[in-house]
Amino acid sequence: MTAPPTPYPSILLKSASLLALAIFTSLLFGAGDTGPLGALHALLGQGSEEARFVVFELRWPRTLLGVLVGSALGAAGIVLQATTRNPLAEPGMLGVSAGASLAVVVAVALGASSATVNLGVAVGGALGGCLLVLLVSRLGSLGDDPVRLILAGAAFSSLLAAFTSLILLHDQRSADEIRFWVIGALAGRSSDTLLWSLPGVLAGLALLVPVVRPLASLALGERVAAGLGHHPQLIRLWALVAVAILVGTATAAAGPIGFVGLIVPFVARRLVGPDIRRTLAPALLLGPCVLIAADIVSRLTVRPYELPIGVITALIGAPILIAVVRGQRMPRL
Secondary structure, three states, rough: OOOOOOOOOHHHHHHHHHHHHHHHHHHOOOOOOOOOOHHHHHHOOOOOOHHHHHHHHHHHHHHHHHHHHHHHHHHHHHHHHHHOOOOOOOOOOOHHHHHHHHHHHHHOOOOOOOOOOHHHHHHHHHHHHHHHHHHOOHHHHHOOHHHHHHHHHHHHHHHHHHHHHHHHOOOHHHHHHHHHHHOOOOOOOOHHHHHHHHHHHHHHHHHHHHHHHHHHHHHOOHHHHHOOOOHHHOOOOOOOOHHHHHHHHHHHHHHHOOOOHHHHHHHHHHHHHHHHHHHHHHHHHHHOOOOOOOHHHHHHOOOOOOOOOHHHHHHOOOOOOOOHOOOOOOHHH
16 A cells, blocks of 8 residues: 655655754764864853864854755756756756856956856856757757757766866966865855855745746646746746856855756655645755765765765766666656
8 A cells, every 4th residue: 555645844844854954963073173072062152162163163154055055056956857847957967067167267267266256257157058058959859858958968068177177277377276166065165155155046046936837837848838828938048047046156156066956856856746836945955955965975984084075976966867867767847
């Protein structure tokens, strides 16, 4: 006998509880000498000055940045898959992250600092990379051939990444300036990063509000969406601008981090179904959970050093990608 589905509010509550646990764990564990007990004492207002510094000045901003970036990437993945009606669509595979990275590297090569690079540069690069992939793969036939989009995205992401590498090889100053950023990490970011990334994430999420219902209609087909009074191409363009802002902000803040936009939608659909009106809220909670968990693993795996967080997300995301591709039926969104 099949168990009844879990109520939607219960799923949201469990996701929020999981996020709270991830945040608490992130404050307790790290690659340095301050262990869980010392961190707990610091959280309680006790412990050494060093422990309080590590918890509140290093781990706390890093964790908050993980919440922002994870929410942005999770929401971007949900919206991108709904927009293209393709369960394999992911910012890292569609040229979004690669376009943002190339734009930031070009800006640094022209004299900007990676710590203060204009957010608009990353957003513009993200939008340009995504539109380039969608134009090449012919947006109108995405629902008929999901593989075409991924092939075009992988090709152009690799091409943009190659241009990024050529610039870094040619300009040693840019390579030194951006080496730590380009691998993707939450560590080493200043508190100012939180201040300018928060408005970017909020702006991207605000842009999603008016297109959530039209995107749900678009999943039924363009004719149905048009019959309900929506304009499919305008909906797609609006959604892609929101995705570009979210991914551009996340990339400017933490560097290119892949697979989060694939993992989170996969889990959210398993929990609440494919309707974007139900998956978006869980994605905003599960995205930070995935990213913070990966960050914790990156700190503890090779102590006292840290692995790039992109390595951990790839180890999680690659099996999920294989599972989706090897499914007997390609799910339509």
